[in-house]
Amino acid sequence: MPNVQxxxxxxxxxxxxxxxxxxxxxxxxxxxxxxxEHIKTVPxxxxxxxxxxxxxxxxxxxxxxxxxxxxxxxxVLQDKKLGEKLAGINTCEFNTIRALRERIISTIETSLEKSxxxxxxxxxxxxxxxxxxxxxxxxxxxxxxxLEEFARLxxxxxxxxxxxxxxxxxxxxEKGNDDFSVWLETSLREKELAKKITKLDPYTYTMEGLRExxxxxxxxxxxxxxxxxxxxxxxRPTSEKREP
Amino acid sequence: MPQLKxxxxxxxxxxxxxxxxxxxxxxxxxxxxxxxxxxGGGVAEILNRMTPFLNELGINARWDVIxxxxxxxxxxxxxxxxxxxxxxxxxxxxxxxxxxTNEMNNKTLxxxxxxxxxxxPQPIGLIHQKDHKKxxxxxxxxxxxxxxxxxxxxxxxxxxxxxxxAVFSAPAFSQELPIxxxxxxxxxxxxxxxxxxxxxxxxxxxxxxxxxxxxxxxxTQISRFDYLKDPLGVIEAFEMVQRNIDCQLILAGxxxxxxxxxxxxxxxxxxxxxxxxxxHVLAIPSGSDIEINALQRASSVVVQKSIxxxxxxxxxxxxxxxxxxVASAVGGITLQVAHKYxxxxxxxxxxxxxxxxxxxxxxxxxxxLGQNGREHIRQNxxxxxxxxxxxxxxxSLFYGGDIIRL
Numbered sequence: 001m002p003n004v005q006x007x008x009x010x011x012x013x014x015x016x017x018x019x020x021x022x023x024x025x026x027x028x029x030x031x032x033x034x035x036x037e038h039i040k041t042v043p044x045x046x047x048x049x050x051x052x053x054x055x056x057x058x059x060x061x062x063x064x065x066x067x068x069x070x071x072x073x074x075x076v077l078q079d080k081k082l083g084e085k086l087a088g089i090n091t092c093e094f095n096t097i098r099a100l101r102e103r104i105i106s107t108i109e110t111s112l113e114k115s116x117x118x119x120x121x122x123x124x125x126x127x128x129x130x131x132x133x134x135x136x137x138x139x140x141x142x143x144x145x146x147l148e149e150f151a152r153l154x155x156x157x158x159x160x161x162x163x164x165x166x167x168x169x170x171x172x173x174e175k176g177n178d179d180f181s182v183w184l185e186t187s188l189r190e191k192e193l194a195k196k197i198t199k200l201d202p203y204t205y206t207m208e209g210l211r212e213x214x215x216x217x218x219x220x221x222x223x224x225x226x227x228x229x230x231x232x233x234x235x236r237p238t239s240e241k242r243e244p
Numbered sequence: 245m246p247q248l249k250x251x252x253x254x255x256x257x258x259x260x261x262x263x264x265x266x267x268x269x270x271x272x273x274x275x276x277x278x279x280x281x282x283x284g285g286g287v288a289e290i291l292n293r294m295t296p297f298l299n300e301l302g303i304n305a306r307w308d309v310i311x312x313x314x315x316x317x318x319x320x321x322x323x324x325x326x327x328x329x330x331x332x333x334x335x336x337x338x339x340x341x342x343x344x345t346n347e348m349n350n351k352t353l354x355x356x357x358x359x360x361x362x363x364x365p366q367p368i369g370l371i372h373q374k375d376h377k378k379x380x381x382x383x384x385x386x387x388x389x390x391x392x393x394x395x396x397x398x399x400x401x402x403x404x405x406x407x408x409x410a411v412f413s414a415p416a417f418s419q420e421l422p423i424x425x426x427x428x429x430x431x432x433x434x435x436x437x438x439x440x441x442x443x444x445x446x447x448x449x450x451x452x453x454x455x456x457x458x459x460x461x462x463x464t465q466i467s468r469f470d471y472l473k474d475p476l477g478v479i480e481a482f483e484m485v486q487r488n489i490d491c492q493l494i495l496a497g498x499x500x501x502x503x504x505x506x507x508x509x510x511x512x513x514x515x516x517x518x519x520x521x522x523x524h525v526l527a528i529p530s531g532s533d534i535e536i537n538a539l540q541r542a543s544s545v546v547v548q549k550s551i552x553x554x555x556x557x558x559x560x561x562x563x564x565x566x567x568x569x570v571a572s573a574v575g576g577i578t579l580q581v582a583h584k585y586x587x588x589x590x591x592x593x594x595x596x597x598x599x600x601x602x603x604x605x606x607x608x609x610x611x612x613l614g615q616n617g618r619e620h621i622r623q624n625x626x627x628x629x630x631x632x633x634x635x636x637x638x639x640s641l642f643y644g645g646d647i648i649r650l
Contacts, residue, residue: 017262021636023646024418024425045646057624075583123591125390125574129415131427136636138650140265158258172647 004229006146006222009187013179015142015153017161018135018168020056022049027130031119032073032082035128036108039069042130044097048172049133051091051100055207056163067091069104072128077120082111091203095176135168147188147225151218159207166202166210178202180214193221246435248300248628254434255628263628266635267301269650273638274304276357276379280320280366282309286430286557287363287386290630293433297631303638308353310367316345320366323400326393327365328552339399343369355379359638368403380641383407386430388554388575390416408641413555414576426637429579431630432560432621437533439564442541450538454494454526461491461604464543466536466561468497469510469527472552474572477593479516479523481549484597486522489604496526496539541565545603545610549596553577560625563587563617568610570599580625586617 025046029035039047050068066087074083085107094100122128142157144150154162165179175182177198185194196217202210252260277295279287291307298305312320319338326332346369355373362370363384374381383404389397389412397419404410409424418425432439451458463482467473475495482493495513510527517523528535540546546562548571555576562569563580569587571577581587588599603610623629639648 017265019262019266019632019636021633021640022427024412024415024427026418026420026425028416043646057620071582123573125416126578127416129418131415132646134636134640134646134648136266136639136648136650138265138269140262156258158256158262160262 004226006148006225007188008146009144009183011183011187013144013150013183013187015140015144015157015161016137016164017140017158018137018164019160020049021134021136022053023132023134025130025132028127029130030122030127032077032079032108032112032115033119035069035073036105036112038130039101039104039108043132044101045134046130046132047097047101047104049131051097051104052133052167053131055167055203056160068128072122076122076126076128079111079120082108085111090201091171092201095171096174097171100171135172137164137168147190147218147222151215151222154211154215154218159211162211162214163207166214190221193217245296248297250435251626251628255622255626259628263632263635264301266632266650267303270635270638271302272304273359274357275306275359275361275638276355277305277307277361277363278310278353278355278367278370279307279363280310280312280317290430291363293627294631294634297627298634301631301635303635304357306357310345310349310353310370312345312349312366315341316366323365323396324387326396327387327389329391329393332393332396334393334396346370346372359641362407365400368400371403371406374406381407382409382411382637382641384411384428385417386413386554388414388417388552389419390414390575409637411637414579416575424640426633426640428630428633428637429576429625430555430557431625431627432557432564433627434564438537439561440537442534442537446534447538447542450535451542454524454535454539456494456524456542457492458542460522461489461544462494462539462542463491463545463547463600463604464494464496464539465547465549466496466540466558467548467550469495469506469513471505471509472550473497474549474551475509475513476516477596478547478549479513479520481547481593481596481600482523483520484594485600485604486520489601491544491604492522492524494524494526494539494543496524496528496536498528498530536561537565540567543567544607545570545600547596547600548572548577549590549593550574550577556580559587560621563614564621564625566611566614566618568603568614569617570596570603572596580620581617582620585613586620587613 027038029038053068070083070086073079073086089103140161142153144153169175169179170177181194181198184190197214248260277291281288295305295307319341322332322334326334350372355377358379360379361382364386371381405422407423409426411426411428412418413429448458465478514525517525540562546567546569548556548559550572553575559569559571559577559580569581570590571581573589573591581589583589590596590599
């Protein structure tokens with residue numbers, strides 16, 4: 001079998017990773033009204049924590065519980081309707097925490113208007129505690145220069161690294177897209193492959209499931225490139241064969 | 245003593261690699277841990293495990309213990325109870341004794357490291373060295389201070405406020421403070437006797453020793469005999485379950501030799517269980533880690549029906565063994581059990597009984613919750629995560645902002 005060389009990237013992909021240290025704010029809510037007041041005023045890193053924590057902490061669950069607000073409203077306050085609405089907020093539609101916060105606020109406000117002042121209270125100890133996320137970002141030694149290396153390293157890095165490039169880069173660092181798609185498109189001109197990854201709703205996968213899905217996309221593409229290259233290689237000598 | 249590479253098979257090579265990568269950022273820093281006892285108690289257990297691992301990661305970590313007399317420890321025991329919200333008669337003399345012992349320790353225990361990591365209230369007064377030391381100061385509170393006695397808390401506040409950061413085990417323990425507060429949960433060691441894998445013959449041997457029928461479903465609560473763990477409520481819930489399901493209950497905990505209240509609770513539990521041959525009340529010596537491990541592994545359901553709980557490491561232990569758990573929604577338990585995902589939460593005796601029945605009658609559902617629980621512990625409550633949080637905590641002292649590029 002011929003040794004097919006894949007195209008090299010114009011810029012290598014350097015895998016980074018991030019780890020979070022939660023910081024307590026001392027703020028808590030006993031009912032939806034208090035929840036709303038705090039959501040309006042807390043730093044963006046608090047909203048980020050409560051809409052993304054489950055992804056890393058409950059990465060084995062499928063389907064994963066939605067954001068912390070939805071879980072608390074449904075399971076503690078037993079307001080299933082508002083809980084469902086909050087869970088239904090499609091986080092991947094938002095490119096900034098600001099925009100996501102606005103949607104959460106309007107969802108709760110609409111529910112409060114309809115409830116006409118009747119509030120469910122959480123039991124003592126089951127209040128909603130506001131927590132802030134601190135991200136520590138640092139480079140890993142893993143660098144990919146072509147698709148094969150990229151696929152191999154995707155299997156090797158921690159899920160924190162996958163998380164960083166797929167979630168944190170897009171919404172917290174406000175890059176608008178995930179790092180993988182950007183690199184594939186700009187440095188390898190793999191437009192279709194990049195589009196496939198961009199189109200994923202990463203919030204509906206477990207982290208390991210997401211890793212597998214991306215690897216599968218990349219490996220399918222490698223197989224396709226190799227097959228077409230082999231075909232080209234094997235077609236050439238055949239065309240040169242002389243008729244007996 | 246295990247080394248970090250021994251954990252690779254459990255958490256994955258990638259996790260250990262990442263830990264080492266992070267440790268490179270703090271390599272050579274020195275950290276001085278200080279608490280009030282070298283043996284006994286959860287804090288000593290944590291420091292005993294964590295200090296060698298920090299050294300393995302290239303941090304110059306040492307562990308010192310303050311000195312104090314009998315009177316001082318009587319006072320700090322009072323403080324401990326008061327911070328848990330219990331009514332205690334704390335006198336001005338008690339505060340004086342506390343201050344005197346702390347001043348004495350300030351003369352004999354010198355903080356020389358880059359980071360002073362002070363555990364619990366007993367050594368909190370070492371902060372007085374802050375003025376003439378370049379160290380950064382951390383106060384680690386292992387106590388549930390969600391509803392502290394106002395007098396004791398107010399006494400401690402001037403000390404706490406001088407630290408650079410504080411660390412608590414559960415969100416409910418945080419207070420409005422002028423310093424940064426971090427959330428670091430405790431952890432379990434998957435290679436310790438209490439948590440490591442056991443052979444079937446060991447488990448059966450333990451059951452035989454305690455005269456427990458291995459053929460009948462077992463419901464277990466492991467905890468000391470304390471009203472806050474609600475052992476009588478557990479028996480009540482179990483008897484509701486027994487009306488429909490033939491099963492047995494184990495209530496196992498450390499022997500209460502030095503705690504008069506503990507002996508009283510144990511006596512009441514024994515009295516309550518006297519006429520029910522399916523309720524096994526086991527007062528076992530502290531340090532019976534393999535026995536506890538075996539009892540948890542033999543259980544169909546593990547219960548933790550606490551009325552108040554700090555973190556509740558017994559829940560983490562049970563989940564790590566993939567046991568389905570029914571637990572009260574209090575303290576740190578809610579961090580470990582996401583209702584219907586990694587166990588069932590309850591708020592009453594009736595709720596506990598219903599949840600136990602649901603799990604006993606639906607073994608596939610119970611197994612799924614148990615498996616999810618084990619993964620949740622693997623990702624979040626093992627010693628390796630705890631070490632990682634320590635490293636981040638040390639870094640946080642030197643970096644501002646919420647996005648830190650190292």
